[in-house]
Amino acid sequence: MHELGITQNVLSIVLKEAAKARASRVTKVSLKVGEWSTVEPDCLRFYFGILAKGTLAEGAEVAVEQVPVAYACENCGHEYIPLVSVFACPRCSSHKGKLITGRELFVDSIEVENADSSSAKSSGSE
Amino acid sequence: MQIPVVQKVLAANDLLASEMRAEFEKFGLFVVNIMGSPGAGKTSLIEQTLSRAGDLKIGVVEGDLATSLDAERIAKHGVPVVQINTGGACHLDASMVRKALDRIDVTSLDVLIIENVGNLVCPVSFDLGETARVVVCSIPEGDDKVLKYPAIFSSASVVVLNKIDISPYVSFDLVKFEESVANIGRRLIKISCSSGDGLENWMKWLRTRQV
Numbered sequence A: 001m002h003e004l005g006i007t008q009n010v011l012s013i014v015l016k017e018a019a020k021a022r023a024s025r026v027t028k029v030s031l032k033v034g035e036w037s038t039v040e041p042d043c044l045r046f047y048f049g050i051l052a053k054g055t056l057a058e059g060a061e062v063a064v065e066q067v068p069v070a071y072a073c074e075n076c077g078h079e080y081i082p083l084v085s086v087f088a089c090p091r092c093s094s095h096k097g098k099l100i101t102g103r104e105l106f107v108d109s110i111e112v113e114n115a116d117s118s119s120a121k122s123s124g125s126e
Numbered sequence B: 001m002q003i004p005v006v007q008k009v010l011a012a013n014d015l016l017a018s019e020m021r022a023e024f025e026k027f028g029l030f031v032v033n034i035m036g037s038p039g040a041g042k043t044s045l046i047e048q049t050l051s052r053a054g055d056l057k058i059g060v061v062e063g064d065l066a067t068s069l070d071a072e073r074i075a076k077h078g079v080p081v082v083q084i085n086t087g088g089a090c091h092l093d094a095s096m097v098r099k100a101l102d103r104i105d106v107t108s109l110d111v112l113i114i115e116n117v118g119n120l121v122c123p124v125s126f127d128l129g130e131t132a133r134v135v136v137c138s139i140p141e142g143d144d145k146v147l148k149y150p151a152i153f154s155s156a157s158v159v160v161l162n163k164i165d166i167s168p169y170v171s172f173d174l175v176k177f178e179e180s181v182a183n184i185g186r187r188l189i190k191i192s193c194s195s196g197d198g199l200e201n202w203m204k205w206l207r208t209r210q211v
């Protein structure tokens, strides 16, 4: 299983972005993971929980948006979601479908607290 | 505060792979990434390829967890071969291949074969800069592999079905398998590395290098 290495990459992207934003804490990490990216979201969350300990991202929520596999037909241009039993284009029956989504694996966004704004917020709510 | 990031998790791998691909293209090297389960016959296919290579100059990069058994088999054919030990990793990545290239002169080759680690899942995500991916599977594995692992089969140009000589002794629905490969829009080459059946079709594909 390669999720450990992948999660290390995720964490390093998150921490780099958090540092750029001068964040004091990362509260949420949003990922886009294709159905065919071969990454198991639960496995990734599990490793993230362990690897993020002692970093700004400790305890951050890991939100995974799964992106379904979609094909575009090279014959007629139709875009469709293939079924396991039928990959052919439902419009023209061509097998010249190219994968257009479903293999993505990226950090979409993060949510952070800044030292200044979080203290301002807490003093404001009191 | 939300910060948009939109950064590929495997950006470093993908960048390195595309740099390597550009380099390979420069001197017309055809790079084949051979994937498949342990025991499917990846190394046997490479050995059969080497003994039929004729004047086709082939080099091999062997990925394995820990041993160099496969590389030793390949080396007997007198071709340049480099062993990569992944130390337990389930796939090869671009940086491993890059390192291996320091130990093999690819400029004199027509074809570089990379034998990936035996696995039908993890290698999918890692671009190695290859020109073509090939999945090798075999009769004893069962006829449902394409349905169960569509990601790897769809990422390949060619599916090689090995050990067809033992199909009379194993319950394997060849028609079902052929249909599933056709359904995913991939070319099927049926071979037996022990009887030699079908290997001329494989060699034809390798010689024409039509992806």
Ligand SMILES: [Zn+2]
Binding pocket: A073, A074, A075, A076, A077, A078, A089, A090, A091, A092, A093, A094
């Ligand atoms: Zn169509």
